[in-house]
Amino acid sequence: MTRRSAPQTRHLVALALLAAAMLTACSDGEDETETTAAPPPPSAADRLTQAHGVLVEAGSLHLAMSGSDLPEDQSTYIISATGEGTMDPPAFDGTITAQMAGIQADVPTVAVDGELYVKLPYVPRHVRTDPEDLGVPDPATLFDPEEGLVGLLGQTQEPEFGERRREGAEVVQEVVGTLPGQVVRDLLSAGDADADFDVSYGLVEEDWQVRTVVITGPFYPPATSTYSLMLSSYGAPVTVTAP
Template sequence: MSPSRRSLAALVVTGAALLLSACDGGGEDAAPTTAEPTAADRLEQARGVLVDAGSVHLALTGTDLPEDESSYIISAVGEGTMEPPAFTGTITARLAGIQADVPTVALDGELWVKLPFAPAHVRTDPADLGVPDPATLFDPEAGLVGLLPQTQDPQFGQRARAGAETVQEVTGTLPGETVTDLLLAGDASSPFDVTYALVEESWQVRTVEITGPFYPPATSTYTVTLDSYGAPVTVTRP
């Protein structure tokens, strides 16, 4: 056989071998792999869902709150928007030792409350009441949304039914300073435990449960429930 024919035969054999290898799946390393989402991935996904919603209904409840504190939030219910951060609803708080339901509007860094026996809302400073500005809870960077990416060592917890929904828990810890900056309560030097309940498939944050030294030395818990994602919300000055 001439050199040119031997070269042509070698090319044919080599091409056939490559074709057979491709047909029988010989390249195992080339097979695509799909990694399962981590707990951190799910928190990031949930963060995006919450930011994209733009508005949400909120219910907050506190448990194991110390009776000897003179001013703190017991519960709150209302709705808010993220652009701009705003809230309208009712806050149940202990103010100077007296428990009261306080209709509240927060918008553009201003706070209006209707105190017991007052005929109308009055503008006030949150610091004067010893409570955080509730509008900050809806800030797309520094509010509740901002807690998710700051969660340390997130791990998957239980899967459970919550009414008609299936939720996946994600547990972790939050730096004390992150919590105290948001809620204006707590020991900034101590970490707080946090548990998120994320609705499977939609990955909405349904609840955020934060436990730690809000009023040291006691250990207290605040639970925030979020729903009605994207529902129309209008917040106006009283």
């Protein structure tokens, strides 16, 4: 048996220690890679939450709403609406096009401080009225920061990403899901409370503004109708006062 000299032994020990250190460093590197791995990309629900915050922070916006596949046998319903609104307080100033008692009319409308003022055909000025008397929703509720359009985002069930498309200068990511009928009815005063409604949001990438909201379902059963909303001019100065 050959005996190694002291220098040879020390050299072998040093090599062993160096190899152990290298293995430890490699192991530490692997652990660090695992712990610093990139987080998963935002889900559709995450994007709706983000869009919710952007919408509330804006405080005001322009709204354009239009209906399609509306049943002609209904005597009273909203055909379209356009105007500006604020969230604090919830208020609206614009024009609602409605079918009322079988007659279509453009109705200048102001809703503020819990009151609704409309300028009906052949009436020279706005008059205060009750939404239930006209059979229409209070448009100010659309801008309520908790129960209005903002509230739909958090009520959307099983949200998923849809198509991604370019619309003019904007890139829009679609998020699709369903809304409980009661939520839709509470907001628009129309719809089967026991049914589910399909909903699609168009979210602008980068700033995650809600650009479009499209809701389809039995607004006037048994027919299936659609209301499409376009939201723009986030944060633009808006003042709504009673006429």
